[in-house]
Amino acid sequence: MARAEAAASAREPFRIRDLVVPAGSRGATELPAAQLYTHTELNIPLQVVHGRLDGPTLLLTAAIHGDELNGVEIIRRVLRHGALSRLRGTLLAAPVVNVFGFIHRSRYLPDRRDLNRCFPGSQKGSLGARIADLFSREVLAHCTHLVDLHTGAIHRSNLPQIRADVDDAAVADMARAFGVPVILGSGALDGSLRHVAGVRGIPAIVYEAGEALRFEERSIRAGVRGCLRVLRHLGMLPKSRREQPPRWEPFVARSSQWVRAEQDGVFRPHVALGAHVRKGDLLGVIGSPEGEDQIDILAPAAGVLVGRNNIPLVNEGEALFHIARFDALGKVARGLEDFQAGVLDDLPVSEPPVL
Ligand SMILES: [Zn+2]
Structure with a gap:
C-alpha cells in the first residue's frame, strides 16, 4: 500500500498551455480561439x-458544430460523475469547440465554414x-483516445x-464498448476531427444522437453512459458493480442510405426514429398543403x-429518412426496443431529467 501511494504521488502533473494539474x-483553462x-x-x-x-488520455469533444448541444450536456454530466475520483490516466473535455457557432446558435463559423472540415488546419x-x-x-496532441459528440x-x-471505422480493431472495440445498439461503420470525412485523429493513430469514435438546438434526455443519458463505459473499457475507471451489461x-x-423527397410539398412522416421497416413499407407522404397530388x-x-427529417416542408431531393441496413435485422430491432425502454431507467442521476 505504501509503495502504491509512493508511486501515485510520483505521477507527473499534467501540463497544457499555462495550466499545471497535479495528479x-x-x-x-481556455484556448484563445x-x-x-x-x-x-x-x-x-x-x-x-x-x-x-x-x-x-481520453479527449471528449462537443459542439464542434456549434448548434449541436446534447454533447455539451453529456460532458457536464460526465465531469460531475463521482466515479472520476478514481480515474486512472487523464480526461480532457472540450464541451464547446466551435465557440463562434455556439454563441450564434449555428453549426458553422462566421465565414460559413464547417469547423469539422478544417482539420488538421493551418x-x-x-x-x-x-x-x-x-x-x-x-x-x-495530448490525447490517446477521442470521443467526439x-x-x-x-x-x-x-x-x-x-x-466509427470498424476495420480498425482498437476503434471497433471502443465503438462496441460505448454500448448503443447501432454502429455505422463509416470512414471519417476528410477534414473532420475524427479523420485527423485516425491519421495520427488516435482511436476515435463519433456519437450522434438527437437534433441540433435541443436537449434530449434519452440521447444525453445514453451518451453519458457510453462515455463512462469507454472509460471503463480503457481501464481508466474500475468496472461498475451496479451496471448490468446490455442484453x-x-x-x-x-450499409445505410438516405430516402429523398421525390417532389416538393408538405411532408407527413408515418414512422418514428428507430422503427424497423421492411422494403416497400409506407414511410410517409408528400402532397400540396390541401392534400392534392x-x-x-x-x-x-x-x-x-x-435519422429523420422533422420539418414538414420539403423540397425535391431533400433527405427525409436515413435507413441503416443490417444482416440480423430482427435482433437489431429487439436490441433497440430493449435499449429505448432501458436507457431512462438504468443510470442513477442526482438531478431531475430534462423533459
Ligand atoms: Zn455534427
Whole structure:
C-alpha cells in the first residue's frame, strides 16, 4: 500500500498551455480561439481531470458544430460523475469547440465554414483552419483516445448511434464498448476531427444522437453512459458493480442510405426514429398543403430508421429518412426496443431529467 501511494504521488502533473494539474486533481483553462469585433476574447474552454495513477488520455469533444448541444450536456454530466475520483490516466473535455457557432446558435463559423472540415488546419489559413490548427496542436496532441459528440443537423434527429471505422480493431472495440445498439461503420470525412485523429493513430469514435438546438434526455443519458463505459473499457475507471451489461451486442450496419423527397410539398412522416421497416413499407407522404397530388414514400430497403427529417416542408431531393441496413435485422430491432425502454431507467442521476 505504501509503495502504491509512493508511486501515485510520483505521477507527473499534467501540463497544457499555462495550466499545471497535479495528479489526483482537476483544472480548467481556455484556448484563445479568436476575438469578437469588440475585442472581447472568444476562448475554447478546456477541462482537465488528472488521475492519481497512469493511464490513457481520453479527449471528449462537443459542439464542434456549434448548434449541436446534447454533447455539451453529456460532458457536464460526465465531469460531475463521482466515479472520476478514481480515474486512472487523464480526461480532457472540450464541451464547446466551435465557440463562434455556439454563441450564434449555428453549426458553422462566421465565414460559413464547417469547423469539422478544417482539420488538421493551418496557422496561416482561414479562421476555421486556424482554430483547427490551434485545437490540433494544443489539445488533440495530448490525447490517446477521442470521443467526439454530435447530433443531427437542424430539424433532423439521429437515433443514438456510433460512427466509427470498424476495420480498425482498437476503434471497433471502443465503438462496441460505448454500448448503443447501432454502429455505422463509416470512414471519417476528410477534414473532420475524427479523420485527423485516425491519421495520427488516435482511436476515435463519433456519437450522434438527437437534433441540433435541443436537449434530449434519452440521447444525453445514453451518451453519458457510453462515455463512462469507454472509460471503463480503457481501464481508466474500475468496472461498475451496479451496471448490468446490455442484453444485446451492438450491431454494425452493413450499409445505410438516405430516402429523398421525390417532389416538393408538405411532408407527413408515418414512422418514428428507430422503427424497423421492411422494403416497400409506407414511410410517409408528400402532397400540396390541401392534400392534392399526394405521393407515397416507400422504404427502398429493409432496415432501421437511424435519422429523420422533422420539418414538414420539403423540397425535391431533400433527405427525409436515413435507413441503416443490417444482416440480423430482427435482433437489431429487439436490441433497440430493449435499449429505448432501458436507457431512462438504468443510470442513477442526482438531478431531475430534462423533459
Ligand atoms: Zn455534427
